[in-house]
Each structure stands twice: as structure tokens, then as C-alpha cells.
Amino acid sequence: MRRAQRIQDLVTRELAPLHLELVDETHQHNAPPEGESHFRLLVVSDRFADHKPLARQRIINGLLAAEFATGLHALAMHTWTPAEWFDRGGLTPASPPCLGGGKAT
Amino acid sequence: MDVLERIDQQVKGNPIVIFMKGTPQFPQCGFSMRATQALKECGVPFAYVNVLQDPEIFQNLPRYAEWPTFPQIYIDGELVGGCDITLELHATGELKTLMEEAVAKAGGA
Numbered sequence: 001m002r003r004a005q006r007i008q009d010l011v012t013r014e015l016a017p018l019h020l021e022l023v024d025e026t027h028q029h030n031a032p033p034e035g036e037s038h039f040r041l042l043v044v045s046d047r048f049a050d051h052k053p054l055a056r057q058r059i060i061n062g063l064l065a066a067e068f069a070t071g072l073h074a075l076a077m078h079t080w081t082p083a084e085w086f087d088r089g090g091l092t093p094a095s096p097p098c099l100g101g102g103k104a105t
Numbered sequence: 106m107d108v109l110e111r112i113d114q115q116v117k118g119n120p121i122v123i124f125m126k127g128t129p130q131f132p133q134c135g136f137s138m139r140a141t142q143a144l145k146e147c148g149v150p151f152a153y154v155n156v157l158q159d160p161e162i163f164q165n166l167p168r169y170a171e172w173p174t175f176p177q178i179y180i181d182g183e184l185v186g187g188c189d190i191t192l193e194l195h196a197t198g199e200l201k202t203l204m205e206e207a208v209a210k211a212g213g214a
Contacts, residue, residue: 061171096136
């Protein structure tokens with residue numbers, strides 16, 4: 001199974017998100033595009049209600065420890081409660097450009 | 106000195122420190138760039154450690170904080186988060202307050 005599918009399955013199972021977006025951004029970085037190493041994850045779940053942002057991201061990092069140990073390199077995260085997500089208009093912020101070189105000019 | 110002690114010294118010895126890829130002038134990762142941009146916009150001086158120049162810290166910082174990625178931003182000896190949390194705190198104005206409080210606590214201007 002691909003990493004993207006594993007991440008989706010795990011987060012869905014453990015956090016029962018109202019909404020989940022996972023974007024593979026590996027191609028934007030100085031990394032093999034098939035490597036599934038750079039992702040952006042938006043998780044909207046009421047399980048976050050009792051946790052501060054750092055604790056929320058620690059929950060995700062913990063769930064994905066095996067992925068980090070096997071080549072997951074970057075994970076941009078937005079971890080919001082349903083109310084916070086609606087406050088933001090249901091948007092996903094964009095990732096920054098890679099500065100690691102290696103791009104065709 | 107043990108590498109975890111060296112990391113601890115940076116974290117405890119600076120009111121604000123970012124462990125990043127590259128330097129604030131020449132960041133070598135988009136996430137490190139955005140995080141330093143937010144710190145700079147607060148107008149409060151901060152320290153940095155370029156993890157690409159220090160293989161030992163690069164390898165061991167994730168287990169120091171149980172945080173798997175870079176950059177890592179520490180204010181007043183505590184991990185604040187990585188790029189996303191730092192940007193969110195900056196958007197609400199909390200980041201500047203946290204930085205100013207940390208500097209004041211450390212006895213700085």
C-alpha cells in the first residue's frame with residue numbers, strides 16, 4: 001500500500017475526521033517524485049478540542065511514527081476543530097516553495 | 106559534550122532559538138524560510154542553529170524533542186512547534202508577545 005493511503009487510513013481510523021485532505025507535494029521538492037516524502041495534511045476533527053496546536057501535531061506525529069522512520073520527510077499540518085475550520089472558511093493554506101535546488105531552469 | 110547537552114544549552118541559553126536548514130539570511134528549505142520570516146517580522150532578535158552545518162544535531166534533535174521534522178522553534182526553553190504553528194501564532198499576534206516575554210524574562214532589552 002502506498003504511504004498516502006496508509007496515512008489516510010490511520011488518521012481516519014484514529015481521529016474520525018469531519019474532513020481530511022492529504023496532498024503529496026513531493027514533486028515540489030528536491031526529492032524523487034515517487035518517494036512520497038513530502039505531504040500537506042489537513043485534519044478537521046473534534047478530537048482536537050481539548051488540545052493545543054503542539055499537542056495536536058504530536059498526536060499526528062505519533063500516529064505516523066513508522067512513516068517518519070521510513071522516509072516521510074516533511075509533513076505540513078493543519079489540525080483544526082470543526083469550528084476553527086469553518087472560521088477559516090474551509091480553506092487549506094498553501095505550502096512554501098522548495099529552496100533545496102535541483103530544479104530545472 | 107554530549108549532543109543532547111549541546112542542544113539543551115542552545116534551547117535553555119537563548120530566549121528564542123530556531124533550529125533550521127540554512128540561515129535566516131540564506132534558508133535552504135521553504136519551511137525554514139517561512140518560519141524565520143515570521144520571527145523576523147516580530148522585530149525581536151533570535152538565535153539560530155543551522156542543522157545542515159551540524160550533523161550531530163541534525164540526527165539527534167528529533168529525539169531531543171520527540172519532534173520528527175525541521176524547523177523547530179523554541180521560546181523560553183519550550184518547543185513552540187514547527188513552521189505551521191509558528192505561522193498560526195504569528196497570524197494572531199501571539200508570536201511577538203511570546204518572543205517579547207521570553208526576552209524580558211531573560212533580562213534582555
